[in-house]
Amino acid sequence: EIDIRVKNAFLERKTAVIRTTCFDPNNNEVIAVETPISLDAQQETMVxxxxxxxxxxxxxxxxxxxxxxVxxxxxxxxxxxxxxxxxGIRTTHFDVDEGFFLNGENTLIKGVxxxxxxxxxxxxxxxxxxxQxxxxxxxxxxxxxxMAHNPSSEALLNLCDEMGFLVQVEFFDEWNNPKDKRLNNIDRHDDEISRGYAEHFQEWAESDLKRTMLRDRNHPCVFQWSIGNEIEWTFLRHKMATGYFDANTPGNYFWALPPYSFADIQERYEELPKGQHVLEKTARQLATWTREMDSTRLVIANCILPSVSLGSGYADALDVVGFSYRQVMYDAxxxxxxxxxxxxxxxxGQWHEWMHVxxxxxxxxxxxxxxxxYMGESHDKWPQKALPSGFIDVAGFKKPSFYLMKSLWQEDPVIHLTTQTLDTSPYLxxxxxxxxEKEPGAWRQRLWVWHDVNEHWNYKPGVVTAIELYSNCDExxxxxxxxxxxxxxxKDQEDRIFKWVVPFEPGTLEARGVYNxxxxxxxxxxxxxxxxxLQVTSDRLALAAxxxxxxxxxxxxxxxxxxxxxxxxxxxxFTVNGNCRILGVDNGSPQNVQDYQTDRLTISQGRALLIVQAGNVGGxxxxxATSGSLSSLPVKITIEDKSSPYSE
Structure with a gap:
C-alpha cells in the first residue's frame, strides 16, 4: 500500500490523476498505478x-x-x-525462543x-x-x-538502506524526569548542565515521535522503534525496588543477580511512592502512538533495570525488552x-557479552x-575528551578490539598481532x-575500555614482552x-586471545594460522x-565540485x-594546494585536545588524519605532509564538475 497525503492549495476545485510508478533495483519499471482525485479548494485528503x-x-x-x-x-x-x-521489501520476525528472523532466515543481530x-x-x-x-x-x-540516544540524520539512514544495516531508531533519552548529568545519581539539579528534553517532553513528545516516524518509516533498514533509553534511572521508585542499592546488599550490580525474587521486587515496587509521573503509564502512551503510526515494526526500549521493568508493567508496553548491561539477567x-x-x-564491547548471546x-x-x-563522557579526566571505548576511534582508525570482534563476526580468516610489555599487561x-591472567577470570568482567596494547614491535632489547593475537583460526x-x-x-583460549611471552629482540614477529x-x-x-x-594515502582520488x-x-x-x-x-x-579546504585534522587519541581546524598536529601511533572538502570549481x-626534514610525495585529487555520489 502507498499512502499519499494530498492538498489542493488552489482557490478553486481541482481534478487530477495521481500516478505512482515503481522501479526495481536495476531501474526497470515493475508496476504503475493511477488514481483520479477531485478536491475542493484547500481540501486535504489521504489517497x-x-x-x-x-x-x-x-x-x-x-x-x-x-x-x-515515483x-x-x-x-x-x-x-x-x-x-x-x-x-525495500523484507520481512522481520522475533521468536521468544529462537531469536530474530530476517526474510525467514534466523539472523543474529551483530550491532553497535x-x-x-x-x-x-x-x-x-x-x-x-x-x-567511510x-x-x-x-x-x-x-x-x-x-541510533543512540536520539533519531539520526536522514542521510545516515539512507546510507544504512544502501549498505545493508538494520537500524533501531531511538526516540528519547529522557521522558518526564531529567537525567542527572552528574552520572545519574539520585541528586537532582536545576542548573544548566542538568537541563534536557524532559523540560519539553509533555508538550512535544507526541509530535516529535510521530514526525520522526513519518520521516523514517519507509526506510527498509529500520526494524525497531525504541521509545526510550535507560529511563528507569529517572524514576527513583524503580531503582530502589531492585534491592541492588540497599545499604546491606552484597555483590555487584553488573555481575550479580538481584538480591530478591521477581515477586519480592514487584512487592517492594508497589509499596514505594509513585511520584508525579508513572513510568509504565508514559510507556503505554508512547507505545500506543508508535503503533498508531506503524504496526509492522516492533516497539522496544533499552531497560537498565529489567528486574523491575519486567514485572512493573513497563515491559508489557514493549514487544521486545532490551537489556542494558544485564547479561546476568538473561536466563532468569x-x-x-x-x-x-x-x-x-x-x-x-567484550567477548564475554557475545559469548552470552x-x-x-x-x-x-x-x-x-x-x-x-564519540565526544563526551570524559568524566573530569582532562585532557581526555572522549570515553576510549568502541572498536573504531574518534578519527575512524581501527582499534585492536576491532580485530577481536571481526574474528567473532566474520567467516573469513582473521589474524591480528598486538604487543605490550609483560609488566603492563594483564598477564604473568x-x-x-x-x-x-594476573587476576584469574578477569576477562569475564572486563568493561568498556580495551586494555592497552601496541601494534608495533619496538622495545628495549631483552624487555619481557607479551604478544596478544586475535584470530578465528583453529590453530x-x-x-x-x-x-x-x-x-x-x-579452543584452548577461553578469552579468545592467543598469548605468548618472549624477551624482545629486534626483527620480525610473524603469526601463521590455519582456518577450517x-x-x-x-x-x-x-x-x-x-x-x-611520510606516506600519505587518500580514500578517494576524485571529488565532485x-x-x-x-x-x-x-x-x-x-x-x-x-x-x-x-x-x-x-x-x-599538511599543505593543501587547489580547490579544497581543510575540514580538520586529528590523530584518534581520546587525549588529543589539539585544534581540529588547523593544518598541523602532533601525531599518535605515527599517524594523523586530514579531511578535505571540495570547492565548487573543478581542477x-x-x-x-611534512615533519621536520621529512616530507611526503604529493597526493593528487581531481575535483570534477559533476554531482557527488554522496550528495544526493
Missing amino acids: TQTAVIPTPKLWHVDQPNRYRA TYLKEDDTFHEIYETPF CLDHDGGLVGTAVPDGVWR RLTTLKEMGCNAIR SHEAFPDKGIMGTENL IERPFISGLFFWTGIG VDENGAVV VEMFVNGRSLGSQLL NDQQAAMMIQTAAEPAA DGYDVARLVAQLVDANGHPVKHLEQEIV ETAVT
Whole structure:
C-alpha cells in the first residue's frame, strides 16, 4: 500500500490523476498505478494506492535491494508534484525462543550503538565521512546500528538502506524526569548542565515521535522503534525496588543477580511512592502512538533495570525488552517471563557479552557500546575528551578490539598481532611456563575500555614482552625472527586471545594460522628503524565540485624500508594546494585536545588524519605532509564538475 497525503492549495476545485510508478533495483519499471482525485479548494485528503510487485528482490543486510516509487500529480498535461520514495521489501520476525528472523532466515543481530557526531567534523557530518565509518563497521561484520540516544540524520539512514544495516531508531533519552548529568545519581539539579528534553517532553513528545516516524518509516533498514533509553534511572521508585542499592546488599550490580525474587521486587515496587509521573503509564502512551503510526515494526526500549521493568508493567508496553548491561539477567528473565522476547540493546564491547548471546538461542543479538568513539563522557579526566571505548576511534582508525570482534563476526580468516610489555599487561607466566591472567577470570568482567596494547614491535632489547593475537583460526603458530614459539589452539583460549611471552629482540614477529583445516592466514610486523619518510594515502582520488564532497587522507611515518613507525610522536604539517579546504585534522587519541581546524598536529601511533572538502570549481588539488626534514610525495585529487555520489 502507498499512502499519499494530498492538498489542493488552489482557490478553486481541482481534478487530477495521481500516478505512482515503481522501479526495481536495476531501474526497470515493475508496476504503475493511477488514481483520479477531485478536491475542493484547500481540501486535504489521504489517497491509498494498492499494487503487487511480483517476485520481489528482498532487502537483506547482505544484499540490500532497493526499489523506487515515483509519485506525481498530473492535471491535463501539467505535472504539479513529483515525489520519489526509495523503499525495500523484507520481512522481520522475533521468536521468544529462537531469536530474530530476517526474510525467514534466523539472523543474529551483530550491532553497535552510534552517537551522532563524526569526530573532527562535529555533528554536521558529510555523507562521505559516514560512508567511510560504515564501511569499516561492515568489514568488522557489523549488521545493525542502534541510533543512540536520539533519531539520526536522514542521510545516515539512507546510507544504512544502501549498505545493508538494520537500524533501531531511538526516540528519547529522557521522558518526564531529567537525567542527572552528574552520572545519574539520585541528586537532582536545576542548573544548566542538568537541563534536557524532559523540560519539553509533555508538550512535544507526541509530535516529535510521530514526525520522526513519518520521516523514517519507509526506510527498509529500520526494524525497531525504541521509545526510550535507560529511563528507569529517572524514576527513583524503580531503582530502589531492585534491592541492588540497599545499604546491606552484597555483590555487584553488573555481575550479580538481584538480591530478591521477581515477586519480592514487584512487592517492594508497589509499596514505594509513585511520584508525579508513572513510568509504565508514559510507556503505554508512547507505545500506543508508535503503533498508531506503524504496526509492522516492533516497539522496544533499552531497560537498565529489567528486574523491575519486567514485572512493573513497563515491559508489557514493549514487544521486545532490551537489556542494558544485564547479561546476568538473561536466563532468569527468560525462565520467569517465557513469553517476552529479550535481547541486548547496550552491551560492553567484550567477548564475554557475545559469548552470552551465542550460547542462548532466545537472545537475538546485541548492540555494543560503542561502535565508534564519540565526544563526551570524559568524566573530569582532562585532557581526555572522549570515553576510549568502541572498536573504531574518534578519527575512524581501527582499534585492536576491532580485530577481536571481526574474528567473532566474520567467516573469513582473521589474524591480528598486538604487543605490550609483560609488566603492563594483564598477564604473568606461571610456574608451568603458561601465560595466565594476573587476576584469574578477569576477562569475564572486563568493561568498556580495551586494555592497552601496541601494534608495533619496538622495545628495549631483552624487555619481557607479551604478544596478544586475535584470530578465528583453529590453530596459530608464532615466530620471532623465524624461530617458532610454538602453536596454540583456539579452543584452548577461553578469552579468545592467543598469548605468548618472549624477551624482545629486534626483527620480525610473524603469526601463521590455519582456518577450517585448509585456509591459511598470516600477519607480520617488523621492528621499525628511525623515520625516513611520510606516506600519505587518500580514500578517494576524485571529488565532485559541489562544495560538499570529502576525502579522508592519512599520513604515516615510515622507515627507510617502508615499515610503519608506530611508536613515535612528532608534529606533522599538511599543505593543501587547489580547490579544497581543510575540514580538520586529528590523530584518534581520546587525549588529543589539539585544534581540529588547523593544518598541523602532533601525531599518535605515527599517524594523523586530514579531511578535505571540495570547492565548487573543478581542477586538481595536491596534498603533501611534512615533519621536520621529512616530507611526503604529493597526493593528487581531481575535483570534477559533476554531482557527488554522496550528495544526493
